[in-house]
Amino acid sequence: MDINTIIQALGGLSMFLLAMRLMTEGLTLFAGNRLKHLLGNWTSTPWRGVGVGILVTGLVQSSSAVTVATIGFVNAGILSLRQAMGVIFGTNVGTTMTAWLVSLVGFGFKIEALALPILVVGVGLRLMASSTRWKGLGDALTGFGLFFLGLDLLKEAFEGIASSFSANLGAGVSTNWAGMILIGFVATLLTQSSSAAIAIILTASAGGIIGFEGAAAAVIGANLGTTSTAALATFKATPAAKRLALSHIGFNLITGIVALCMLPLMLGLVNLLGDALDIESTPTALLALFHTLFNLLGVIIMLPLANRFASLLERLFHSAEEDIERPQYLDATLSGTPVLAVSALKQELMRLSDILVCLLRDALSGPHSIPELKRRAEAIHTLGAAIANFITGIRPDAMEHSTANELASALYAARYYQESAQLAPGLRRLAQDQVLLSGAEKVAVSTLLEQAERCLEPELSGDHLQARERVEALRNAHRDARRQLLEAAVRGNLQLVDLETMLEGLDFSRRAIELGIKAGLLFHTSQNSEAVAIHPVSEADLNKTLNTDQYPNVPQASDDK
Incomplete structure (x- = not known):
């Protein structure tokens, strides 16, 4: 050879x-x-x-x-x-x-x-x-x-x-x-x-x-x-x-x-x-x-x-994200009994709400990195999709109007939770970028983040009056932070690239909190409503409740007619 x-x-x-x-x-x-x-x-x-x-x-x-x-x-x-x-x-x-x-x-x-x-x-x-x-x-x-x-x-x-x-x-x-x-x-x-x-x-x-x-x-x-x-x-x-x-x-x-x-x-x-x-x-x-x-x-x-x-x-290789995205209360066998299905759905939505609040709190002040938050946000999105599939799979036979009302509202709430989760990494980025600021603009951004934290307190859930007050305070802080950042850029204290990133972070942060509050209000309103319309609390009504003002370039939940 x-x-x-x-x-x-x-x-x-x-x-x-x-x-x-x-x-x-x-x-x-x-x-x-x-x-x-x-x-x-x-x-x-x-x-x-x-x-x-x-x-x-x-x-x-x-x-x-x-x-x-x-x-x-x-x-x-x-x-x-x-x-x-x-x-x-x-x-x-x-x-x-x-x-x-x-x-x-x-x-x-x-x-x-x-x-x-x-x-x-x-x-x-x-x-x-x-x-x-x-x-x-x-x-x-x-x-x-x-x-x-x-x-x-x-x-x-x-x-x-x-x-x-x-x-x-x-x-x-x-x-x-x-x-x-x-x-x-x-x-x-x-x-x-x-x-x-x-x-x-x-x-x-x-x-x-x-x-x-x-x-x-x-x-x-x-x-x-x-x-x-x-x-x-x-x-x-x-x-x-x-x-x-x-x-x-x-x-x-x-x-x-x-x-x-x-x-x-x-x-x-x-x-x-x-x-x-x-x-x-x-x-x-x-x-x-x-x-x-x-x-x-x-x-x-x-x-x-x-x-x-x-x-x-x-049983092997479990991750926190998999535990999040797997429904704990939903069972396909309940689809034939709408009343039981709604009861399980309420428990799953409460769980989803708690998971989202934890995500937003971690985005504000937790030790988790942006990639970690993105993985958890994707897991929340997967759970929201599973909830939506469960809702659409419930048999409409002999379903009462009030039950249909609750199911439609739950579908909207799940969507808002999903969209809020997708914005959480932007909230985290803003919290990290505070180190680039000083003076009045740093105080303004810190105030915005504090107001966002207050909006996540548990006693706010289902309380329209308190929700309106907290959201109004958040928006005031948002407007002040925008003004301070723009003035800092004019003075030369903030680079234009950093300004664009922070303004986006401000808008994402406000929107993430508002969507979470909307979902909670919608969910609690549907439980207490006796209306027979398919969607008793429309997004327009929720916006009126919160007096929502729109900002350009901010991801918005589209109206479903």
Whole structure:
């Protein structure tokens, strides 16, 4: 074995990895939102999730890309952990498509005759296509051509390596299952691609370097090696991503252990199936069959346990944001009984109100950073959306007007809470930027923040008169702070950039507090109102109650007619 053979092997591997990336990114770009639609809408059950995982992974030739997309859907609440686990299990089967491509096409045809025309078409399409979508298809075809050219280089290199070793050495390596598992694991770890590791194993087996049993053990090791990617992905990831990564690790570990314990039996089954299916008795085709079989075995073992496994994982990696965004009182079974649903809804809205008040207080004077406040604000937004979904799901049959009135008011209140939370980071930014001020402008901003703090006191809830007094004091402080900041900028004591930021912070702060008060007044008014209108306390009425004056460039809650 000389240096040229090593360079050829490394060059073939590099071309193979580049090809896989081009195929994945190109096919994903060409498919566009179709893949997202498939993942988001065709995974209602774990079994369907497995089917979608197999199909999408087979199309884009990357289990990692499908896994990342699936994690995104879990974080967005589109997929539950159980649905996503079905997709992840399916990706392990779908990724075996690479082994079939290598075995049936890479070793069954003259590679250059197949790869070069595909490469020409792909590059031509990439250069001449006007739309991004068709350029993506050109990239995919280019990757497909490079896939086979890289495979050809690997095959020739391993044939050269095989000629440098004696048959006894090859047999000795092949019978060392532990060593072959380690080789497969390390190959995946180094390339960060189980497909590349499988291609290396198959070409090495075809070249006679390792025997069939040793190659099968190495394939198990390559599957185990994909857990390293999932483990690395858990660092600084969201709790949902960590749980999904753990489900991937658990699937591969259990599948690998079972396959290793049953290796002689599975190899015998592979030979029988190979004869029955009239698969050419080359080690590559049989190894591809083995790879598919033991991943299917993993699905058969793990899918019935998916619910229990998901329940176990859901106890791990809890975050404060997840506790916030998960409703505690709402139950879908109450939707058929509006009176009970309204009672649960009131408790959930009171909880949401308390969470928002804590957020605004922390924004005013707490130790939390702006990114932390943004995460909590997003959690409040998610809880508000869950409340809205619950309200719209309540059956209107035989619903009294007063109940409909309360539901509509609760929907408005949830919206105001959501919008107030989104403005909280701006309130925090203003509180931090006080250090840039001095003199009268600093006193004015501090007074505004003190008035905002007073508006969050618990005795204000539901008291229209006190609310009007507190909001009027807040607005007076707001006007004074604006005037002082503008005068400071005219005197040259405040940079124009800082002035713009602080004026925005002033407006956001006032609006955040007002929206919270509006939501509280609306919620309490709806509980005490006997009116039969669908929306007894409109935003216009609330504005009249609070005597709301509007400022430009301040986010406002739009009127819903």
